[in-house]
Amino acid sequence: MLIFRGKEILTDTLTGNYADIKVPAECVVGQVSDKGNGLTAVEANAGYSAPEGYGFTLIREYFASHDDDASSIVARMKGLLGWKMSTRFCPVCGTALEDDTKETALRCPNCGKVHYPRVEPCIITIVEKDDKILLLRHKLRNQDLWCCLAGFIEVGESLEHGLRREIREETGLEVDNIRYMGSQSWPFPDQLMVAFYADWKSGEIKVQEDEISEARWFPKDQIPVSPQPGSISWKLIHYAF
Numbered sequence: 001m002l003i004f005r006g007k008e009i010l011t012d013t014l015t016g017n018y019a020d021i022k023v024p025a026e027c028v029v030g031q032v033s034d035k036g037n038g039l040t041a042v043e044a045n046a047g048y049s050a051p052e053g054y055g056f057t058l059i060r061e062y063f064a065s066h067d068d069d070a071s072s073i074v075a076r077m078k079g080l081l082g083w084k085m086s087t088r089f090c091p092v093c094g095t096a097l098e099d100d101t102k103e104t105a106l107r108c109p110n111c112g113k114v115h116y117p118r119v120e121p122c123i124i125t126i127v128e129k130d131d132k133i134l135l136l137r138h139k140l141r142n143q144d145l146w147c148c149l150a151g152f153i154e155v156g157e158s159l160e161h162g163l164r165r166e167i168r169e170e171t172g173l174e175v176d177n178i179r180y181m182g183s184q185s186w187p188f189p190d191q192l193m194v195a196f197y198a199d200w201k202s203g204e205i206k207v208q209e210d211e212i213s214e215a216r217w218f219p220k221d222q223i224p225v226s227p228q229p230g231s232i233s234w235k236l237i238h239y240a241f
């Protein structure tokens with residue numbers, strides 16, 4: 001059983017792998033079982049503390065210290081847990097949903113509609129100009145961190161179209177030569193981050209002031225305080241693909 005508490009996961013302090021123990025029922029606020037891999041995950045409340053020999057680790061740090069296969073299990077179970085806890089009623093008819101008997105899905109006992117876990121595609125990108133990269137600081141979250149530009153793909157868009165739109169909206173720049181680098185499941189709550197580099201083509205920086213406090217070009221060897229290892233954002237900034 002995988003045990004999550006917000007953005008943390010319970011790990012065995014000796015092995016560093018996820019703990020496979022039970023949680024007292026009164027501490028469980030959500031639970032999901034995956035029929036594909038046979039695993040169960042629970043969300044523990046803030047009152048649950050790690051038993052001896054175990055400790056809570058940030059999920060992001062777990063990703064940084066485990067390979068893709070091991071990280072993928074944790075990303076899947078955390079993603080499923082978030083989906084299960086936020087999908088309680090049928091969007092078609094409003095009836096309370098039940099676990100499907102065969103698949104990892106929720107079924108409406110009234111209209112029969114089956115609801116599958118969702119993934120939301122997001123682009124994440126670094127624009128390059130000569131030997132500099134574009135980083136930005138957000139107004140509402142992680143204000144002290146210089147981050148990659150990222151955003152959700154809208155209905156009807158390709159990844160490339162969404163990427164050009166996000167860059168244009170947030171910084172006023174146009175880009176060219178978009179290169180796919182890799183992707184990462186980011187279950188906070190349900191994103192698939194798709195990472196690209198792109199070349200600056202035209203325009204001067206003019207940030208969208210509602211969301212961005214500052215965007216600036218940084219020489220690749222003078223990177224400011226930015227996201228930690230474990231995220232694809234870190235890989236982009238540090239050319240670690």
Ligand SMILES: [Zn+2]
Nearest residue numbers: 090093108111
């Ligand atoms: Zn229904």
